[in-house]
Amino acid sequence: MNSFGKIFRVSIFGESHGNELGIVIDGCPPGIYFTEEDLYLDLTRRKSGIKGTTSRQESDEPKIISGIYEGYTTGAPIAIIFENNNTNSSDYSLFREVPRPGHADFVAMKKWKNFNDHRGGGHFSGRLTLGLVSAGVLAKKIITPMKVAARLLEAGGNSDIKNAIDEAVVENDSIGGIVKCVTTSMPIGLGEPFFDSIESLLSHIVFSVPAIKGIEFGSGFKAAKMTGYEHNDKYISVDGITKTNNSGGVNGGISNGNDLVYRVAIKPTSSIPKRQHTMNMQTSQIVDLDIKGRHDLCVALRIPPIIESVTAIVLADLKMIYQSYKE
Amino acid sequence: MNSFGKIFRVSIFGESHGNELGIVIDGCPPGIYFTEEDLYLDLTRRKSGIKGTTSRQESDEPKIISGIYEGYTTGAPIAIIFENNNTNSSDYSLFREVPRPGHADFVAMKKWKNFNDHRGGGHFSGRLTLGLVSAGVLAKKIITPMKVAARLLEAGGNSDIKNAIDEAVVENDSIGGIVKCVTTSMPIGLGEPFFDSIESLLSHIVFSVPAIKGIEFGSGFKAAKMTGYEHNDKYISVDGITKTNNSGGVNGGISNGNDLVYRVAIKPTSSIPKRQHTMNMQTSQIVDLDIKGRHDLCVALRIPPIIESVTAIVLADLKMIYQSYKE
Amino acid sequence: MNSFGKIFRVSIFGESHGNELGIVIDGCPPGIYFTEEDLYLDLTRRKSGIKGTTSRQESDEPKIISGIYEGYTTGAPIAIIFENNNTNSSDYSLFREVPRPGHADFVAMKKWKNFNDHRGGGHFSGRLTLGLVSAGVLAKKIITPMKVAARLLEAGGNSDIKNAIDEAVVENDSIGGIVKCVTTSMPIGLGEPFFDSIESLLSHIVFSVPAIKGIEFGSGFKAAKMTGYEHNDKYISVDGITKTNNSGGVNGGISNGNDLVYRVAIKPTSSIPKRQHTMNMQTSQIVDLDIKGRHDLCVALRIPPIIESVTAIVLADLKMIYQSYKE
C-alpha cells in the first residue's frame, strides 16, 4: 500500500515523531550521479521557515544508505533516510480522545484499532513527503530533457500570495491554494490507454500527497462548459504540436508532445490556531479545541516541489516502460 | 497496463471494430449470484440511443464465458465478452493521414508505430467501458450495503440538460458535462494512507475512462479559496458523522463514514459533425475535416453508470483488502 | 491471482467444461506478426492423441479476438479463446462427495465453499495451459535470438519412454516423468538479484503448471553433494562462457550468457483407471473408486511445449525489463 510504480518504484515508511523516516527507490538504472548534495535545493524549497509555514525546524538532512557507490547509482535499490529531531509529542496525546476536525486522527484510530502512532500525525504526516522529494530529484535526472516546474498560482483565492498569507496570520486561520505543474520537452508516446494513462498515474500519486482535493488536466473543469469545436486543439505541425493545449498534453492517456499541464487544489491545513469546536469521542460532548502544535497556515506554499517530484516519479516510470518496448 | 486492482482485479481487452471485446475479473469471492440478466440494467443505462448519443446501435449482449457455475461465482476468474456487430470501418481509414483534433488517432499511430488498429478508435474506444460496467455490477454486489449513485449535474454548462442537448444538435457540435458520484452507507476505514488512498485509487480508474478532464473530492477546487475554520467538518456523532462534508468522506486517504462524494469533468466529444480544420500529417497541409462516423454529441450522458462502476470496483477491492487485516 | 508478469503480462481464465477458456496477453510490443496459424505447431505438440494421453479429443482451435490487426500485434492486449466441445460432465458429479486422491477436488470445494465448478476439474484443469502455450508462441518471437527447447528425459524412471508408456497401459496406472529445458543464445544480464531472479520467476510460473513437483537449475540437487572447487564453473572466454555449466546459466539470479538449463519433475496423473480407495466425505466411509473419465496416463508427454512456453513468457518479460534500463 506504501509502494508506487512498476519499474521505477518507490516505497515510503516512517512517522512524524519516530526516529527516522525515508524512502526506498527500486528499479533505478545504474550510472546516474546522485549524492546528498543533489537533494538540498528541493528539500529546502519544501522546507518550512518562511511566513505561513510551521515553526517546527528540522534539519531535513538526507542520508543515502544504499544503492550509491562512488557517487553513482549502482542499479541496486536506493534507500534514503531522515532523522526526526525537533519533536514535541506532548502536544498530541489529547487528540486520541478529541480528534481534530478535518484531520486523519479519527480514521487512523478506527482503522488501526487504536494502535496507530498518533504523535505528530504519525504515518499520516506531511513529513513523509521528504522521501518523495528525494526520489523526485533522482527522477528528474532520469527524465531529461523533460523538465518539470510547479508553482503556486493563488493562496486563499488571492493571486497576491504574500498578501494572502499576511491576512491568514491576522485571522489566525489557515488557507488553501492552487498549484500548477507544467512539464516541457515531452516526448510523444508516454502512458498507456486505460488504466495506466498519464492522468491516471499522475492523479494516483498526486492524491497521495496530503491535503489535495482536486486535479484537472489542460482545460480541466472548464471543458465541461465548452463545445467540441472550441475544445479540439488544432494541429500546427507534423510533430503534433497544437495551437491551443486544452488536452493538457495528453490524448487517450498518452503524451502528445505538447506541454503536460495540470492544476491541483490544496485545502487549508486542518490544524488551525483559531479556537474551534469538536467532539470528545469518549464522552460525546462538544468541547473547545485549541491546537497548540506547530503547523502550517498555508501548506500550499510547500507543495510545488512535492508536485514536481511526484510528476517526475511517474514520468521516469513511464519513460522506462516505453523504452522496454524498443529493441 | 490494462489491469487494475490488487485483490478484486479487472483486465480489459478489445477494440471498437474487432470481433469481440471484454473483461476478465479476478479475485472475486465465490457464492455471489451473477448472471447476464444482472447486467442488462446498467448496460442499458450506458447505451446510446437517446438524443445526443451515437447512432451506432449495438445489442451489447454480454456473454459470461467463465467463473460462473449454476448462476454463482465460483472463485475462478470471470470472463465476459461482447460482440461488435454494427461496425463500419470505412469511415476511419482517412484518420491515419489526417488525425482528428482532440482524439487519440495521432498518439496511437506514433506510440504503436502505425501498427495500431485505427478502426473506430481501436483499443481507445469508449466501447471498452462495456467491460467496466459489467464488472461494476458485480462489484456493487460485493460492497453491499454501500450504494453508489452517479448522475449528470450539467451538460454544456447548463443544468437543464435536455435543453443543452437540443442546442448542441442545432449547433452540430458536441458538449461536455459534470457528473457527481455519491456512495452512501460507507464504513470507516477503507483506503490506505499515501499511495492507496481512496482518492488515489478512484482518480486512477476514473481517468481511465475516456474524456475525463478533472476530478474533485468533497469541497474540491473550492477548498483552495476556503479557510481551515470554514473547511473543517465538525463532528456531530461518535461514529464520525460530520455536519458538513467538505472532506467528501475521506480523511488522510481513508473513508470516515460520511458519504463518499466526488465530481468529474467530461470534455465534449472530439469527433464532431461540424466541419473543422486539421493537418494532413503526410503533406503538412491544413485541410478541411468532415467527420462522418457515428459519434456522441454529449458522451457525458452515458458516463454515470461507468462512473458508478469504477467506483464500485475500487470499493470492492478496498473492502476485501480491509477484510484481509481482520481475523 | 491469475495474472503473471510485470510488462509482458498474461492473465488466464476458463474451466475444463465451460464454453470457452483463454488468455489475455498485455504489454506486447507492436509490430510482431502473429496469427492463429503460428499457434498450430505448439498446440499440436501439447495435444493428446498419442498413446498414453487422454482420449478426450478437442480441436483446440484458437481464436484471436483482440490485439491483432492485419496480422500484426497492435500494442493493445491480445485475447485468445478456445471453445470446449468434447465435454462429458456426467463423469464428474460423484467427486463432490468422493474426492479423487491426489486431485484438487477436495481443496477446491473447501476453498470455494462448494461453489466451485467441479466438472472436468473446472478451473484447475490442464486445459488452461492452452492459453499459456499460445502466449508462449508469441513470447518466443519476442525473445529471438534466444531459443527454448524442452524434452522429456524419462517417464516412470525409464529413459525408453515408449517402453514406459506400454508398461503403464498394461498396469492400468499412470506414470510421472522428468522434463529438461534448455535455452540457448542467452544474453548476459536478464533477471534481478533477489525477488526477480530468473530462477524465482521461472519456478513461479513452472509451478503454476499442474502436476509439477520439483525444479532444479544446472547442477540442481547434485550441488548439495559437491564441493565448491568441483561446482565452480571455470571461465573460458571474456564473454563469460564457462567450461562446465553447473550454474545452469544463472549467477546471483542473473543470466550469465551460458545456456539456461533446468529440469522439472512431473508427478503421475492422479486420475487413474485402476481401482483405488478413497473416503466418502459425507459418510466418512472408505469406498472403492473407479474413475471413468478420459485422462492422461502420462501427462509428462504433453508437458514440454508448456514448459517451453512459460520459459519464453518469463524471458520476454525480463528482456523487456532489461530494455527499460537502456536509453
Next chain:
Amino acid sequence: MNSFGKIFRVSIFGESHGNELGIVIDGCPPGIYFTEEDLYLDLTRRKSGIKGTTSRQESDEPKIISGIYEGYTTGAPIAIIFENNNTNSSDYSLFREVPRPGHADFVAMKKWKNFNDHRGGGHFSGRLTLGLVSAGVLAKKIITPMKVAARLLEAGGNSDIKNAIDEAVVENDSIGGIVKCVTTSMPIGLGEPFFDSIESLLSHIVFSVPAIKGIEFGSGFKAAKMTGYEHNDKYISVDGITKTNNSGGVNGGISNGNDLVYRVAIKPTSSIPKRQHTMNMQTSQIVDLDIKGRHDLCVALRIPPIIESVTAIVLADLKMIYQSYKE
C-alpha cells in the same frame, strides 16, 4: 524487483559493505507485539560463528525505525535496519578484473555497466537475508497457529553434519547441503490455482535466497518414478488428512490441511580458500585465484532460519489474502 508479496509485502535494500541494509514490511495488521528482542533468536540462528561459517563477525543489531509504537505494530510500514561494521573492502577490488568462478561478480559488472558496488558482493550479499529473517519473525506471529520449522538434513552428502564440516575444513573447500522445511497446523485453502499456487510463491521467494539450486515439494523428484496408484495420498479423515503425504500438503496449488513439506538444495559457497583458476577479463589470461575474504565453508548451516522466514512471509500473505474473501 526488490519487493515481494501482495498484501504482506517486503522490500529489501542494502549492500554488504554499505553503511546500513534493511527491509521495509508493508501491509502488516496493527496490534501485533513486535520488538527488537523478538528478533534475536532467529538472527542468532542465522549468524556465523560456528565452525564452517565466515569469520566476519557482525553484531547484527536490528533497529526498528518505523511502524511500531509502544511495542505494537501500528498498521504503518515497518522499517528495520542493520549497520555494517566489520567490513574489509580491500579484499574485493581484485574481483572487478578477475571475477570469482560461480559468483555474481561477473554478471553484476555486465548488467550494471561497472557501476555495481562490488565490495563484499555488494547488493548480492547474503547479508541481505538479515531483513528477510526479521520479516519472518513477524510473519511467524501472523500465521499462528501454523508453525514453520526447517533443518539441515545433510551437508556435502553426509547426514553426519559435524563430520562433513570437519572434512571441508581439512580440504580447504566448501560444501553444499539439503534443508527440509515443514509447516504444521496448516489450514485448508491457502494459495490459488495457477500463478499464485503455494508452490509458485514459495519457490519464487526461496530462489531469492542466494545459493539455492533446487526445490521439491512432498515426493518431489521421486514422483517422476512413481505410479499414480503409489503416489495418490489416501484420505483418512473428512478433514482431508491423508495416510501418506506425497502431495507435500498441496493439491492444485492450494493447501490441503496436511503438513506443508519441501526440500531445497544449497550449492557449496563459490568463494573457497583453495586455490583455483579463473580468467582475467582484461587480459583474457587464465590466472591463479586465492580468495582471502572471510566466507562460509558451508553456508547451508545458516540457511534454515532463512528458509523458515521466507516460508512464513508467503504464508502470512496467503492467509491475509484468504481472509479478504470472507466477510
